[in-house]
Amino acid sequence: MDSEKLPEFHRADESIDHIEEAAGKFPGLRRAHARGNCYEGIFKPNGRAALFTDAPHLQSEEVSVIVRFSNSSSNPNHSDGLTPPKGMAVQFALPNNQITNLVCTTIPLFFARTPETFIEVTKLMSTAKKGLPDIKALQKIAAKFPESKAFFKMIKEIRLPASYAMAQYFSIHAFYFINENGKRQAVKYLWEPDAGLSMYTKKEAAKLLHNYLDEELDQRLSNGPIGFNLNIQLGKENDPTDDPTVVWPGDRQQITIGHLAIHRKMDKCPEDLFFDPTVVPRGIECSEDPILHFRHHAYAVSYDRRLKNK
Numbered sequence: 001m002d003s004e005k006l007p008e009f010h011r012a013d014e015s016i017d018h019i020e021e022a023a024g025k026f027p028g029l030r031r032a033h034a035r036g037n038c039y040e041g042i043f044k045p046n047g048r049a050a051l052f053t054d055a056p057h058l059q060s061e062e063v064s065v066i067v068r069f070s071n072s073s074s075n076p077n078h079s080d081g082l083t084p085p086k087g088m089a090v091q092f093a094l095p096n097n098q099i100t101n102l103v104c105t106t107i108p109l110f111f112a113r114t115p116e117t118f119i120e121v122t123k124l125m126s127t128a129k130k131g132l133p134d135i136k137a138l139q140k141i142a143a144k145f146p147e148s149k150a151f152f153k154m155i156k157e158i159r160l161p162a163s164y165a166m167a168q169y170f171s172i173h174a175f176y177f178i179n180e181n182g183k184r185q186a187v188k189y190l191w192e193p194d195a196g197l198s199m200y201t202k203k204e205a206a207k208l209l210h211n212y213l214d215e216e217l218d219q220r221l222s223n224g225p226i227g228f229n230l231n232i233q234l235g236k237e238n239d240p241t242d243d244p245t246v247v248w249p250g251d252r253q254q255i256t257i258g259h260l261a262i263h264r265k266m267d268k269c270p271e272d273l274f275f276d277p278t279v280v281p282r283g284i285e286c287s288e289d290p291i292l293h294f295r296h297h298a299y300a301v302s303y304d305r306r307l308k309n310k
């Protein structure tokens with residue numbers, strides 16, 4: 001069956017229509033995280049993940065990566081100071097011309113548990129002005145979808161990072177690591193910056209330039225590479241693997257499994273660069289999380305529209 005005929009495709013198409021209604025239409029650009037830059041780097045695994053997975057990029061050989069840091073807004077004209085969550089999408093080059101993606105944000109949870117909720121919420125958001133959330137729309141959402149409350153509370157409190165290189169980035173979704181013996185372990189990922197964390201106060205944030213994060217990173221990279229440790233959090237038996245609206249308890253064991261060094265900004269992001277978060281290699285499986293699987297379809301719709309310059 002042609003994948004474009006699947007019900008998931010039609011729902012994904014609808015969801016992208018709602019994003020466009022809410023934020024505006026910007027031909028050729030991503031329908032979310034519209035403004036961003038790409039960077040080249042090297043990821044060095046430290047071997048500690050080998051106990052849990054035989055994924056090729058998590059053994060002992062270093063691999064090259066492309067990283068895209070982005071402002072989360074679907075409107076490229078929104079300034080870095082307006083939308084607190086930031087994105088870090090990493091594409092690892094694997095042997096035999098294969099790739100895998102790890103697409104993370106600075107917030108550890110999501111507002112929707114299911115694609116249906118996502119679509120309803122984007123519909124409500126499309127009533128807001130210029131795609132920026134308005135209080136009434138948010139109140140309606142919180143009343144109808146109590147699971148989204150934690151996200152909106154966090155969004156209200158979250159501060160802006162002083163640098164893309166001084167923020168943590170979370171996978172939100174769980175994945176399964178599978179080792180040589182077929183043993184499965186649920187994990188979530190977290191990128192931890194070498195430079196530590198630094199956030200702006202609201203007062204400081206009000207004075208920031210439209211694209212202060214891009215400028216700051218240019219400046220920082222002119223003094224040398226920036227780095228992140230890649231950590232995994234090990235899930236326990238009853239930790240939900242299908243619900244992106246909740247975080248796992250903070251006492252779960254964390255292991256550092258490698259280090260990423262980012263050396264250079266690319267002149268331009270390759271047009272066909274595509275970070276489908278469900279592209280995983282041998283040794284890793286996507287969890288049952290319906291939002292993770294829906295992203296596969298929604299990103300494909302956005303990719304198709306932007307490549308056709310729609």
Ligand code: HEM
Nearest residue numbers: 030031032033068087088089105118171275298299302303
């Ligand atoms: C129903 C849920 C979601 C939908 C419909 C959605 C939609 C989208 C779309 C349409 C794009 C642009 C894709 C492209 O043109 O290549 C995008 C990019 C992105 N999304 Fe989501 N998203 C969802 C959930 C999430 C979650 C949970 C995260 C955090 C883990 C996330 C993080 C990102 C990031 C970092 C990018 C930028 C990727 C890049 O640099 O190419 N999204 N999203």
